[in-house]
Structure formats: C-alpha cells, structure tokens
Amino acid sequence: MIPEIDIQLAAVIKSLSDNVLPAVDNSNPLAGEQIRLCLATLGMIKKRLPDLHRYQRHELELNLDLLTSLAEIATNAGLAVTDLTTALNSSRETLNDATMGATEIEQQVRVVKDKAVSVVNAARGTAAETEVMALVLNSQEAMDLCRRAWTLEMGFEPDPSQIPALNQLLCRQD
Amino acid sequence: MMASQQPSGAPVDIRQAPTAEFIAELRRRYPTEAEIDRVLTRKMAQRGQGTFVPVTFEQISQCLEAMLHKKLNHGFRIVNARWMTGGSSKLQISFELEWQGLDGSQARHITPMVLRMSPSESIVETSRRREFQVIKALAAQIPVPACYWEDEEMEFFPYPAMVFGFVSGVAKPASDTSQQVTGLGINYGARLRTRVTDEFMRGVAAFHNADISTMDLNAFEIPKVGTNEGVRKQVNMWRRIWEEDRGEEEPLVQLAGNWLEDNAPVLDHVSIVHGDCRSGNYLISEDDGHITAWLDWELAVLGDRHQDLTWATSLAYSHIAEDGKTLLVNGMLPLDEFYAAYEKATGLNVDPQRINYFRVYNAWVSYIVCVATGYRVAKGGKSHQDIVLTWLNGIGGLLMEQLRHNLMEAIR
Numbered sequence: 001m002i003p004e005i006d007i008q009l010a011a012v013i014k015s016l017s018d019n020v021l022p023a024v025d026n027s028n029p030l031a032g033e034q035i036r037l038c039l040a041t042l043g044m045i046k047k048r049l050p051d052l053h054r055y056q057r058h059e060l061e062l063n064l065d066l067l068t069s070l071a072e073i074a075t076n077a078g079l080a081v082t083d084l085t086t087a088l089n090s091s092r093e094t095l096n097d098a099t100m101g102a103t104e105i106e107q108q109v110r111v112v113k114d115k116a117v118s119v120v121n122a123a124r125g126t127a128a129e130t131e132v133m134a135l136v137l138n139s140q141e142a143m144d145l146c147r148r149a150w151t152l153e154m155g156f157e158p159d160p161s162q163i164p165a166l167n168q169l170l171c172r173q174d
Numbered sequence: 175m176m177a178s179q180q181p182s183g184a185p186v187d188i189r190q191a192p193t194a195e196f197i198a199e200l201r202r203r204y205p206t207e208a209e210i211d212r213v214l215t216r217k218m219a220q221r222g223q224g225t226f227v228p229v230t231f232e233q234i235s236q237c238l239e240a241m242l243h244k245k246l247n248h249g250f251r252i253v254n255a256r257w258m259t260g261g262s263s264k265l266q267i268s269f270e271l272e273w274q275g276l277d278g279s280q281a282r283h284i285t286p287m288v289l290r291m292s293p294s295e296s297i298v299e300t301s302r303r304r305e306f307q308v309i310k311a312l313a314a315q316i317p318v319p320a321c322y323w324e325d326e327e328m329e330f331f332p333y334p335a336m337v338f339g340f341v342s343g344v345a346k347p348a349s350d351t352s353q354q355v356t357g358l359g360i361n362y363g364a365r366l367r368t369r370v371t372d373e374f375m376r377g378v379a380a381f382h383n384a385d386i387s388t389m390d391l392n393a394f395e396i397p398k399v400g401t402n403e404g405v406r407k408q409v410n411m412w413r414r415i416w417e418e419d420r421g422e423e424e425p426l427v428q429l430a431g432n433w434l435e436d437n438a439p440v441l442d443h444v445s446i447v448h449g450d451c452r453s454g455n456y457l458i459s460e461d462d463g464h465i466t467a468w469l470d471w472e473l474a475v476l477g478d479r480h481q482d483l484t485w486a487t488s489l490a491y492s493h494i495a496e497d498g499k500t501l502l503v504n505g506m507l508p509l510d511e512f513y514a515a516y517e518k519a520t521g522l523n524v525d526p527q528r529i530n531y532f533r534v535y536n537a538w539v540s541y542i543v544c545v546a547t548g549y550r551v552a553k554g555g556k557s558h559q560d561i562v563l564t565w566l567n568g569i570g571g572l573l574m575e576q577l578r579h580n581l582m583e584a585i586r
C-alpha cells in the first residue's frame with residue numbers, strides 16, 4: 001500500500017494550520033496572505049482530487065461532441081480542415097481506453113480544441129460562419145457550468161445557488 | 175508554429191521557451207503599438223531564462239540607493255522600507271525618503287514614497303514608462319500620486335520599476351467586509367456613496383476629455399478619429415498575448431477575437447482610457463468619501479471611452495443596495511442613472527452599440543489575463559504572487575460564461 005494522498009494532504013493542511021500559520025510574522029502581510037491562500041488551495045485540491053479523472057473524461061466528451069458537430073458543418077460547407085477525422089477517432093479511442101490517465105486525457109482535450117479552432121477559423125467569412133458561431137456559443141454553456149462547479153468554493157460566483165453540484169453535472173445523460 | 179514532440183510523446187510547450195522564430199511570427203501576425211511591442215518582445219525573449227528569484231530588502235535598498243545617488247545631487251536617507259501587500263501584479267515597497275526635493279533646493283524633509291517593480295513576468299505585462307507618463311500628464315487634472323522616477327530600461331533595478339508618492343486613503347471602506355482577492359464589488363455604504371460617485375464622474379470627465387495634444391505621451395500612439403485602427407491594434411495586442419501565454423486553445427476565445435476584429439467600431443473622440451476603470455482602483459478618504467488618488471494606470475491607452483464605461487459597469491463590480499433589490503454599478507448608481515450622470519459630467523454621449531462591443535472586449539480580455547497569462551506566469555514560477563495567480567485562474571469558468579453571454583447579446 002502506498003501512502004494515501006488524501007491523508008497526506010490532510011496532514012500537510014493540519015501542519016500548516018496548527019504549527020506554521022501561528023508562527024508567521026504578523027508584520028509581513030504578504031506572508032500572511034500567501035499562507036492562507038496556500039491552505040485554501042490545498043483544501044480545494046483535497047476536495048476535488050477524487051473527481052479529477054471523471055471531470056477530465058467529461059470535458060473530453062463535451063469537446064468531442066462539439067467537434068463532431070463542427071466536423072459535420074465543415075464537411076457540408078466544404079471547409080478545408082486537415083486531420084479532423086484523426087482527431088475524432090483518437091478522442092474516441094482515448095475515452096474507450098481505461099488505461100488512459102489524467103495527462104493523456106488532458107492532452108487529447110487540447111487536440112480536440114485545436115481542431116475546433118481550426119474549423120472556427122476556416123469558417124470565418126464563409127456562409128458557414130453563423131452556424132459555427134451558434135454551435136460554439138451553445139456548446140460552451142455546459143462546459144462553463146462544469147468549470148464553475150469545480151471552482152465553486154473559490155468564492156467567485158455572484159450567486160452560488162445557481163450552480164449545480166459537480167457530481168450531478170458529471171453524470172452524463174445521453 | 176507547430177509544436178514538436180518530446181521523446182516521451184508529450185508535445186513541447188513552445189510558449190514556455192519560445193524560439194526567436196516563434197516570437198518574430200507573433201510580432202508579424204499581430205502588429206500593435208511600438209512600446210507595447212517592445213515590452214511583449216522583451217517578455218518573450220526573457221521567458222526561457224528561469225524562474226523569478228525573490229528580491230530581498232537588501233537588494234532593493236541597494237538598487238534604490240544607487241538610483242537616488244545618480245538622480246539626486248544632495249544627501250538623502252531611506253527609512254522605514256517595508257513590503258506592501260494587495261493586488262496580484264507588481265512588487266510594491268513603501269518607504270520614506272529624507273531629502274531636499276528633486277532639485278535639492280528645498281529644506282530637508284521626509285516624503286513617503288512607493289517603489290513599484292514588475293516581477294520577471296506579470297499577469298499584465300505593461301510599460302512602466304507609459305504608466306509614468308500618463309500619471310504625470312494627469313497630475314494637474316485629477317488626484318494621482320506624484321511621479322518621481324522610472325527605470326523601464328532596468329538601469330538600476332533587476333526588473334522595470336518606478337517610484338511615486340505614497341497617498342493615504344483606502345480602496346474600500348472598513349465597513350465593506352467582502353473577502354475577494356481584489357477590489358471586486360466594493361460597497362461604499364450610504365454615507366460615502368454620493369461623494370464617491372460625484373468625484374468619480376468628475377475624474378472620469380477630466381481624463382476622457384483631456385487635451386492630449388498638450389501632454390507628453392510619446393510612449394503612446396494617438397489613434398485617428400474616424401478610423402478603427404486604434405481598437406484593432408488593441409485587439410491585436412490581446413490576440414498576441416493569448417498566443418504567447420495560453421495553455422490550450424479555446425474555440426470561443428478565437429471566435430470572439432475574430433468578431434472583435436471584424437466589428438471594431440470607428441473612433442469618434444480620443445480619450446485617455448484608464449483601462450481598468452472601476453472601484454478598487456482609486457483610493458478614498460473614509461472620513462468623507464473624496465477620492466485621494468487614481469491608481470493602476472498600467473493598462474491606459476488613448477482610445478474609446480466606452481472601454482472604461484464597460485469596466486465600471488461590469489456585473490463583477492456591482493452590488494445590491496441597502497433596499498435589497500437595486501443593483502448599483504461600480505458601487506454607485508443603477509445602470510441608467512450611471513450613464514446619465516456620465517453624460518452630464520463629460521458632455522460625451524454613451525453609445526449602446528459600443529457598450530455592447532466593449533462588453534465583449536472586456537470579458538475577452540479578462541479571460542486572457544486570468545486564464546492565459548495567469549497560467550503561464552505561474553507555470554514558469556515567474557512572480558512573487560504565483561499562488562494568487564493560480565487562485566485567480568479559478569475564475570475562468572465564470573469569465574467564459576460572461577464572454578459567451580456578452581457575445582450572444584452583441585450579435586442578437
């Protein structure tokens with residue numbers, strides 16, 4: 001058994017809170033501000049770490065949905081975008097492969113986003129531009145909601161009650 | 175421009191150690207103002223040279239001493255130097271200078287001052303020279319800190335720096351207990367609100383109507399009225415920063431950038447635009463609410479006043495009034511009343527179409543700053559505030575949703 005990351009993080013937070021924070025010099029406001037922010041960051045990591053893999057898979061799924069629709073528009077409009085099919089296929093393979101870890105999934109999300117941007121740029125000034133714009137704008141909402149749920153406790157949301165729980169968003173409903 | 179592959183299969187992050195070709199290509203694709211081009215090019219050229227090494231008091235004191243020895247022809251003494259906190263961008267140290275004034279003709283006296291120095295990279299990479307010039311130019315019109323010296327060329331300091339006068343006052347009154355990282359949504363309270371609002375409008379009127387032909391602003395380019403060249407250069411600047419700093423592409427950021435380029439409005443009047451014009455960026459007296467100093471001019475440009483109006487009226491800097499239902503923009507007035515007060519104070523009209531344009535622009539810029547540059551600076555360990563920047567990164571989802579919403583409103 002390797003050391004449990006959750007317990008390690010809890011121990012770091014406890015050590016910093018109980019022993020380091022009280023020893024920080026009150027006359028050094030930068031140090032005081034930063035130790036508190038370090039503790040808040042560690043607390044957030046501890047809470048979100050168990051959801052990371054599921055979140056990244058969900059992010060890839062949402063981006064793949066967008067790229068699939070963009071690819072259809074690109075094909076119908078005759079837009080020249082290279083390697084679209086390759087990006088779609090490698091993304092599906094990534095999702096179907098249980099051995100894919102966080103880094104590989106993150107990398108695949110970037111491949112998909114790069115291709116989506118290629119379609120956006122290829123459509124600029126063509127008859128397909130309005131359709132592409134509407135699709136990107138409509139697809140973005142679900143992605144934004146997930147990010148906002150992930151970072152909810154960071155205190156940026158004007159009305160946190162409007163953000164669904166992360167678990168609820170990560171349960172894909174096809 | 176394509177990233178090559180490392181042996182492990184992970185792509186090389188060209189932005190982390192940019193080549194001369196990469197830098198040259200971005201400069202070619204996104205032409206912008208000469209001074210901005212110089213600052214951004216310097217940032218990229220230095221990026222591969224390692225992380226930010228904290229600068230100690232002793233080092234700062236030595237740099238300051240060296241600069242003052244060169245600038246002053248009389249004896250002086252630096253006392254009570256200490257770090258200042260707040261903000262997520264520049265290193266700031268307050269100190270007191272015992273001296274005889276700039277030309278040595280005054281009796282020996284003490285002046286409180288602030289040294290403001292960039293880290294090796296900052297969440298907004300800006301010119302201390304532009305900041306210095308615009309503050310100096312406005313000194314006769316609005317309360318701003320006295321400007322003493324700038325060291326944009328790093329003759330004395332390890333990074334670009336400037337020294338200005340310390341001004342007393344608070345960004346938010348003690349009665350406001352909101353706990354955000356920066357001055358978001360400040361509540362001035364019923365007692366101070368009217369005075370702060372009046373002074374804000376007077377201040378904005380002064381710099382939006384300033385006669386720039388009489389000012390020394392040679393680090394700025396003056397955009398031509400009747401064209402959209404100025405705002406297109408600004409869009410180019412942020413597109414370049416996005417390309418320099420981003421961790422990954424975002425279709426909506428690209429889409430918005432294209433839209434902003436294709437729909438850049440024609441300029442009807444050249445204003446000094448603060449660039450981050452909102453509560454938190456001026457100090458007030460807690461006694462009576464008068465504005466003691468307008469701060470944070472690093473994003474100032476010569477351009478369209480609506481850019482400032484949309485910052486000031488952003489939802490992020492609004493709050494609900496004591497009646498529990500009225501939204502006060504910039505902690506001041508309901509939106510329509512805010513615009514009416516602005517038009518009365520400035521004699522300049524508020525154009526709803528430009529407001530819509532700059533709402534998209536500002537949301538887009540905010541996203542680039544917090545998500546692209548914030549990410550890149552922290553990834554390289556480039557500032558003293560990396561932990562703050564990674565925290566600010568968390569606002570990305572909200573900013574993206576604002577961008578989406580504002581763009582939908584603009585194209586409707």
